[in-house]
Each structure stands twice: as structure tokens, then as C-alpha cells.
Amino acid sequence: MSNSSTATTQWVGRWGFVLAATGSAVGLGNIWKFPYMTGEYGGAAFVLVYLACILAIGVPVMMAEIVFGRRGRGSPVDALKAMARESRCSPLWSLTGWMAMLCGFLILCFYVVVAGWALSYVWKSISGGLGLGNVEAYQALFGATNASPWTLGGWSTLVTLITMLIVGKGVQEGIEKNVNWMMPGLVVLLAVMIVYAFFSGGFGEGARFLFAFDPSKLTAGALLAALGHAFFTLSLASGAILTYGAYLPAHRSIASTTVLVALCDTLIALMAGLAIFPIIFANGMDPSSGPGLIFMSLPMAFDHMPFGGIIATVFFIMLSLAALTSSISMVEATIAFLERHTRYSRRALSVMVGVVLWIISMMAMLSFNAGADWTPGGKTVFDWLDYLTSRWMMPLGGLLTAIMAGYVFNRQALKDELAVSSLVWGLWQFALRYITPVGIVLIFIDALGWWAI
Numbered sequence: 001m002s003n004s005s006t007a008t009t010q011w012v013g014r015w016g017f018v019l020a021a022t023g024s025a026v027g028l029g030n031i032w033k034f035p036y037m038t039g040e041y042g043g044a045a046f047v048l049v050y051l052a053c054i055l056a057i058g059v060p061v062m063m064a065e066i067v068f069g070r071r072g073r074g075s076p077v078d079a080l081k082a083m084a085r086e087s088r089c090s091p092l093w094s095l096t097g098w099m100a101m102l103c104g105f106l107i108l109c110f111y112v113v114v115a116g117w118a119l120s121y122v123w124k125s126i127s128g129g130l131g132l133g134n135v136e137a138y139q140a141l142f143g144a145t146n147a148s149p150w151t152l153g154g155w156s157t158l159v160t161l162i163t164m165l166i167v168g169k170g171v172q173e174g175i176e177k178n179v180n181w182m183m184p185g186l187v188v189l190l191a192v193m194i195v196y197a198f199f200s201g202g203f204g205e206g207a208r209f210l211f212a213f214d215p216s217k218l219t220a221g222a223l224l225a226a227l228g229h230a231f232f233t234l235s236l237a238s239g240a241i242l243t244y245g246a247y248l249p250a251h252r253s254i255a256s257t258t259v260l261v262a263l264c265d266t267l268i269a270l271m272a273g274l275a276i277f278p279i280i281f282a283n284g285m286d287p288s289s290g291p292g293l294i295f296m297s298l299p300m301a302f303d304h305m306p307f308g309g310i311i312a313t314v315f316f317i318m319l320s321l322a323a324l325t326s327s328i329s330m331v332e333a334t335i336a337f338l339e340r341h342t343r344y345s346r347r348a349l350s351v352m353v354g355v356v357l358w359i360i361s362m363m364a365m366l367s368f369n370a371g372a373d374w375t376p377g378g379k380t381v382f383d384w385l386d387y388l389t390s391r392w393m394m395p396l397g398g399l400l401t402a403i404m405a406g407y408v409f410n411r412q413a414l415k416d417e418l419a420v421s422s423l424v425w426g427l428w429q430f431a432l433r434y435i436t437p438v439g440i441v442l443i444f445i446d447a448l449g450w451w452a453i
């Protein structure tokens with residue numbers, strides 16, 4: 001059983017962990033990234049590979065993180081130290097925790113910029129800044145949003161402030177209380193979007209695009225993108241899930257909770273696709289128009305539709321809620337770590353961490369305007385943060401997590417914590433020991449450019 005003597009903080013509500021972890025998982029990755037990746041990699045074929053990656057790699061690694069978090073009861077560094085101690089193996093394994101904590105923080109540094117776009121479009125849709133009527137005008141609007149460091153910086157600063165305010169209030173009073181209304185709110189707004197998309201006239205085409213199977217599109221590139229996205233979308237190797245797992249009460253089943261969270265994340269990504277593509281098709285637009293899909297094509301499509309103005313607001317509020325429930329999870333690991341190892345209060349730590357976050361995020365923000373030409377090593381700061389975290393840190397963290405749970409840590413301890421049938425245990429171990437390492441090594445070979453895709 002878990003060492004409950006150190007378990008001071010736990011989720012209060014029956015659904016506390018599920019809502020918080022689903023809130024972490026469901027984010028810009030689902031609504032902004034998944035639809036345009038699906039567009040880019042040809043629809044259903046990509047979806048299928050993605051589902052396989054979630055099931056064979058994402059779910060097992062997520063289970064491992066929750067097991068570590070709950071058994072070790074603490075931030076990624078502390079939890080892995082405790083696991084290593086119990087397993088009588090080297091404390092150096094906790095370096096994985098350092099990397100995860102850093103990874104979550106670095107993701108947040110560019111995530112707040114994208115979340116800032118979302119918030120700014122909520123404001124535009126309410127204040128009559130949308131309804132431009134043609135694509136060129138929307139391109140110009142998105143360009144203008146990015147062009148001024150003051151505007152873009154203002155919006156991302158607002159995201160940083162809200163995030164740190166919520167986290168600063170604590171796990172129960174801040175995180176749990178807010179996900180308790182934000183997640184149901186998100187689901188209701190998404191449901192409104194789907195019903196609306198259903199009557200848009202493009203639903204059949206949109207659904208066919210997402211679900212029609214064309215094996216010729218199953219390229220190696222699609223496979224690697226799907227695998228990389230599986231980590232990002234489930235918030236893995238970033239300290240978020242592990243730290244939330246540290247607050248999970250001892251009697252909850254980790255296996256079924258994980259499956260539930262992964263299922264919700266996947267369903268919401270598919271539903272976002274089902275909400276977006278019909279509207280795009282009904283208005284004769286290109287499904288694979290990159291990141292501009294959400295901030296240019298979609299608002300443009302709303303203009304052509306009845307109640308489009310209201311729906312635009314619904315959509316961007318939904319996007320902002322998704323982003324906020326994710327952003328708070330990215331910094332919780334760092335706060336939990338500092339709370340244990342310093343004398344400062346959570347509130348004070350949130351201010352200090354918020355300032356560091358703000359400074360780095362401003363550098364990422366400048367990648368879209370004043371600093372666009374500053375490309376050390378061929379990438380902007382924004383692109384570096386994205387590249388380092390999703391191409392290197394997340395896969396490496398996932399690999400080390402799989403190795404620790406599959407080969408290194410005490411098997412009896414893992415078994416006790418997981419408490420599953422021997423069949424599920426066997427499947428879990430097989431996925432961690434063989435499937436995950438092979439998949440991740442392929443990502444690295446690709447990242448190193450060792451084969452041409």
C-alpha cells in the first residue's frame with residue numbers, strides 16, 4: 001500500500017483526479033493540434049495509427065507515472081527518489097524527474113503564447129473584432145495579433161497570471177475547484193459545437209475525412225507524428241500526471257482511471273475534429289491549412305453561417321478553458337517540488353515561478369514579432385522550446401519511465417500499487433519492456449535525421 005504518512009494533500013472529490021488529469025490532457029493539443037495534424041497526414045489513416053500509439057504506449061506509460069506518483073507521494077524528483085530507495089537502486093533515476101519537471105515548465109513557456117491567441121480571439125469575438133468576411137482579412141488580423149509585442153505579450157501575460165493565481169491557491173482550493181467547473185463547461189461548449197456542425201451541411205464530408213480509411217497514407221512520417229503526439233496529448237513525461245497522481249487516494253484503481261482519462265482525451269480530440277471539419281468543408285475550405293486552421297479558416301467559416309458570431313465565442317472560450325486546465329498542470333510539479341524543499345509558501349513560490357515563466361514566455365512571444373529574426377541554430381525561441389520538449393525531452397522521459405517500470409524498480413512494489421490481474425500486469429509489462437522502447441528509439445532515429453522521411 002501507499003506510504004500515506006507523507007501524503008498530506010489529496011483530491012477531495014470522487015472525480016478530483018479524473019477531472020484534473022483529463023483537464024491536463026485535454027488542451028490545445030486536442031483542439032488546435034490534433035485536427036490540423038489529421039488534416040496534414042490524411043485523415044483516418046493517421047487517426048488509426050494515433051489510436052494504436054495511445055493504447056500500446058500512451059496508456060502504459062501514463063499508468064507507470066501514476067504508480068510512481070502515488071507510491072512516491074511527491075513531485076517527480078521526490079517520488080522517483082522514494083521509488084529508487086524502496087527498490088534499492090541508484091537515486092540517479094530521479095534525474096528523470098528533474099527532466100520531466102523542466103519539460104513541463106518549458107512547454108508552458110510557449111503554451112501560454114498559443115493560449116494567449118485563444119484568449120485574444122474570445123475578446124475579438126465578443127467585441128465585434130471578427131466577422132471580417134474574407135480570408136485575406138483574417139490573415140491580416142492574425143498577423144496583426146502577432147505583430148505587436150504589446151498585444152501578444154499582454155494576452156500571454158494574462159494567461160500566465162491566471163495560471164499562477166489558480167496554482168497559487170493550492171491543489172484543492174485552486175486546481176480542483178477550478179477543473180470542477182471548467183471541464184464540464186468545456187464539454188457542454190463542445191457539445192454545442194458538434195450539434196451546430198451537424199447542421200452545417202458538411203458533417204458527412206467531415207466525418208468521412210476523419211474516419212475513411214486510406215492505407216496509402218500510412219507513411220513513416222505519420223507514424224512518428226502520431227507517436228510524438230500521443231505523449232504530448234496525454235501530458236506524459238512532463239511531471240503533470242505524476243504529480244497529480246501523488247494526490248490520488250490509495251483506494252482508487254490506477255488502471256481503470258488511466259483508461260478513462262485516455263478515453264476522454266481521445267474522444268474530445270475526435271469530437272473537436274467532428275466540430276471543426278464539417279464547418280470547414282461546408283464553406284469550401286482546405287482541411288489541411290496548418291495552424292491557421294483555427295485562427296483563420298474557422299472564424300472565416302463562422303462568418304458564413306447563422307449564429308456564427310455566437311458560435312465563434314463559444315469555440316474560443318472552449319479553447320481557452322482547455323488551455324488553462326492544461327497550463328496549471330504543467331507548473332504544479334515545480335511548485336510541489338519547491339514547496340517541499342524551500343521554506344516559502346505556495347503563494348510566494350507561485351509569484352517567483354510566475355516571474356521566471358513570464359520572462360521565458362516573453363522570449364517565446366517575441367518569436368512572432370521583434371525576435372522573429374533571432375534564430376540561433378536555425379530556430380526561433382518558440383520553435384526551440386517546442387522542438388526540444390516534444391522531440392527530445394518527452395520521448396526520452398517516456399523511455400526512462402518505461403525502463404524504470406519495466407526493468408528497474410521493485411516489481412512487488414509496482415504490483416502492490418497497481419493491484420491488477422496477472423493478465424493486465426503482463427500486458428502492461430510487455431508494453432513497457434518492448435513496445436515503448438522500440439517506438440521511442442524510432443522517434444530518436446528520425447529526430448537525428450538518420451533516415452529520410
Ligand code: PFF
Pocket residue numbers: 024025026027028029030104107232233234235236238239240241326327329330
Ligand atoms: N496534454 C496537453 C494538450 O494536449 O494540449 C498538453 C500538455 C499538458 C503537455 C500538460 C504536457 C503537460 F504537462
Ligand code: NA
Pocket residue numbers: 024025026027029030232233234235265
Ligand atoms: Na491532449
